[in-house]
Amino acid sequence: MKLNHIIKYTAILALPIMSIMSCVSSGDNPGIEYAPNMYISQAYEPYSQDRKFATNPHGMTMREPVNGTIARGQLNYVYPFPNSGDGYAASAEFTGDVESTEENIQEGERLYNIYCWHCHGKKGKNDGPIFKEKKMPAPSWPNYQSDYIKELPVGKAYHTITYGKGLMGSHAFMLDPEERWKVIHYVKTLANNVSSSASTDTTSTADMTATDTLNSNSVN
Numbered sequence: 001m002k003l004n005h006i007i008k009y010t011a012i013l014a015l016p017i018m019s020i021m022s023c024v025s026s027g028d029n030p031g032i033e034y035a036p037n038m039y040i041s042q043a044y045e046p047y048s049q050d051r052k053f054a055t056n057p058h059g060m061t062m063r064e065p066v067n068g069t070i071a072r073g074q075l076n077y078v079y080p081f082p083n084s085g086d087g088y089a090a091s092a093e094f095t096g097d098v099e100s101t102e103e104n105i106q107e108g109e110r111l112y113n114i115y116c117w118h119c120h121g122k123k124g125k126n127d128g129p130i131f132k133e134k135k136m137p138a139p140s141w142p143n144y145q146s147d148y149i150k151e152l153p154v155g156k157a158y159h160t161i162t163y164g165k166g167l168m169g170s171h172a173f174m175l176d177p178e179e180r181w182k183v184i185h186y187v188k189t190l191a192n193n194v195s196s197s198a199s200t201d202t203t204s205t206a207d208m209t210a211t212d213t214l215n216s217n218s219v220n
């Protein structure tokens, strides 16, 4: 009977202590894991370390690219100007090799209507919901049709999309370099009020007459 008591109380005391201790993770011990296969990948994680990979430095599962090399197909990611005032000034000279064709402008419009319109507005009037509802102050220039955007060197627009400028964040992770140029061609189309076949709304200035609107399809 006495022995039974000791076993009983030891078990009652030991259980919570053991369960608390076994849950605690420290150092290399991850503690208790429920069904770890559900969240620990069976495949090797890139750049993780595994002593088995004796040939790779530090047992890395994947090697980092050799310094100064460019992965195949990613040459157009090379952009020489740093994210600084001087870099922005120098970017004025930068031009891409993506031409301003009808097809590229249309693709630029599609991308613009995903990534840009909510601030700059569908037609570049800076009347997207974010600016309109004053969630963020709009740029100092009123719209894309202002001289500032008309005259903005395309390289500077590329720099801004790549790194961001002021309150506009970088869009580099959303748009690859080719897509950035396509969007810029579309921005310039809006700025110069040249209508692409996909966009039929050409009313850029409030005082335009109906005839002006019709004519604006050709030149402007």
Ligand code: HEC
Residues within 6 Å of the ligand: 112, 115, 116, 117, 118, 119, 120, 130, 136, 137, 138, 139, 140, 152, 156, 157, 160, 161, 165, 166, 167, 168, 169, 171, 183, 184, 187
């Ligand atoms: C969150 C709102 C927001 C979004 C989204 C946004 N912009 Fe902007 N954009 C701004 C603001 C604010 C400025 C003014 C930045 C400054 O000069 O301080 C600006 C500036 C610009 C300029 C002038 C750049 C320069 O060098 O002065 C261009 C061109 C432009 N945006 C195009 C785009 C394009 C194209 C997209 C989509 C890929 C885009 N923006 C998405 C807020 C936005």
